[in-house]
Amino acid sequence: MIKRDNVVTFMGNPLTLVGPEITPGMAAPDFSVVDNDLGPVSLAALKGKVAIISAVPSLDTPVCDMETRRFNQEAQALGDKVKVLTVSMDLPFAQKRWCGNAGVANVQTVSDYQAASFGQAYGVLIDGLRLLARAIFVVDAAGKVAYVQVVPEVTHEPDYAAVLDAVKKLL
Template identity: 50%
Template structure:
């Protein structure tokens, strides 16, 4: 397990990111997270689809809520061969409640709380907080990573336009 320092800040302070940083062109690593009904969800469940993975610390914060809402809205325009998967370390029940309350229907929202399997395999774990940092990963239909964004300041939104351009090119 690798630690990356001084790459990401939280409220202006550097934090340590733990896990294996991924790069464009690499084969995507399978992982297991939990859906709001506690069902295991794996990346491999979506083999043959473009998978947009959007990552954030907690749905109970303003920027994370904006990120989830924006990607959920954009996913309404995705074709059937694109899967939006949002991941945080919020408890599955909290994610389910939030999505029901806010009408989030286009995103499969999942929790990495149990094992940090996604966060460690993709280099998103904030060591000091046991939260995931913010970012976006896009995996093509062949399972190759085609887009990676680790947002440098946790309080900033991801680059939606850049990610959505990649999705358009892949479908």
């Protein structure tokens, strides 16, 4: 099991991430998560579309809430050639409740709670906390990683402009 130290912090305190470092140009690793109705979701669900995969610690926190709402707005503007997933360790039932309350319909929330498959494959599982670090992965329509942003401080929002620029270059 690969462990990487000092990649991200939480309120200034360093955390250890489990899994490999994902870099642009790599084939996007497969994963197995569940949707809000406990149905399986894997990398195959993104095939043929440009994908924004947003990993967040929990939708029930202010920054994750803001980030997912922002990507929900952006997804509407990007159209049907782009798929946006938000992955967290939140239970699928909590994700479904959150989406309903927040009016989020353009982002698919998926849960990694069962096996931490996504977190380990993408190197964003926080050791000891069993939460995901805040990170964005843009995957092209052929399944290749085009852009990666691991947010250095978990309590900060990502650089949305950089993510959107990476997506628009692929459309």
